[in-house]
Amino acid sequence: MKGEIVVVDEGGNCIYVFDEDGSCLRKIGSQGKEPGQFQSPNGVSYFNDEEILVSGHGNDRIQLIDIQTGTVVKSFGRRGSGEVEFKGLYDVCLDDEERIVVIELGGKRIQDFFDENSVPNAERTVQQSLENIRLNITWLSRDADSVRAWLQDNRY
Numbered sequence: 001m002k003g004e005i006v007v008v009d010e011g012g013n014c015i016y017v018f019d020e021d022g023s024c025l026r027k028i029g030s031q032g033k034e035p036g037q038f039q040s041p042n043g044v045s046y047f048n049d050e051e052i053l054v055s056g057h058g059n060d061r062i063q064l065i066d067i068q069t070g071t072v073v074k075s076f077g078r079r080g081s082g083e084v085e086f087k088g089l090y091d092v093c094l095d096d097e098e099r100i101v102v103i104e105l106g107g108k109r110i111q112d113f114f115d116e117n118s119v120p121n122a123e124r125t126v127q128q129s130l131e132n133i134r135l136n137i138t139w140l141s142r143d144a145d146s147v148r149a150w151l152q153d154n155r156y
Contacts, residue, residue: 006044006052006067009151013038015054017067024154028070033059035072043091043103055092055102060085062092062102077102 003020013031015038018024029038039058047053047064051073054063061077077086088105095101 002049004067006046008041008044008054010040010042012151013041013058015041015044015052015065026067026070028065028067029054035063035075036065036070038063042089043093045091045093047094053092053094053100055089057086057089057105060087060089062089062100 004025005018005020007016007018009016013029015028016024017026017028029036029041031037031039033039037059038054038056041054041056041058043053043055045053050066050068052065052067054065055061056063060079061075063072064074065072077084077089079085079087081087086102086104090103090105092100092102
């Protein structure tokens with residue numbers, strides 16, 4: 001929904017949805033391997049106004065989740081090195097044409113779900129994803145302790 005902020009809690013194996021004022025609206029998921037559960041979720045991207053894509057390196061899959069209900073709409077991927085298989089998922093995002101791009105560190109590759117004719121768009125998406133990685137590293141080193149303290153203070 002517009003104005004909602006979605007945050008991954010990798011250590012807590014869940015996703016939090018906040019309003020624009022910072023109030024927690026809901027918690028999605030728990031630790032596990034079943035649909036709607038996570039093992040070290042580490043990437044989230046809005047798929048549309050109602051749904052998010054969540055990557056998790058513990059389960060090596062992408063889950064499409066309705067952010068209002070927490071229901072898994074679709075899930076894909078498994079551990080491996082083949083097509084639509086992952087090893088050490090890092091992040092998931094959409095490109096300008098709403099195609100899913102998945103970055104995995106363990107497999108040292110970026111899997112894209114593109115048409116073969118979209119190489120220029122793929123390159124732009126790769127650059128955006130790499131920038132996202134750099135920003136996440138900067139954010140983690142700068143703000144991790146503050147966010148952890150805020151979550152503990154607010155009993156999340």
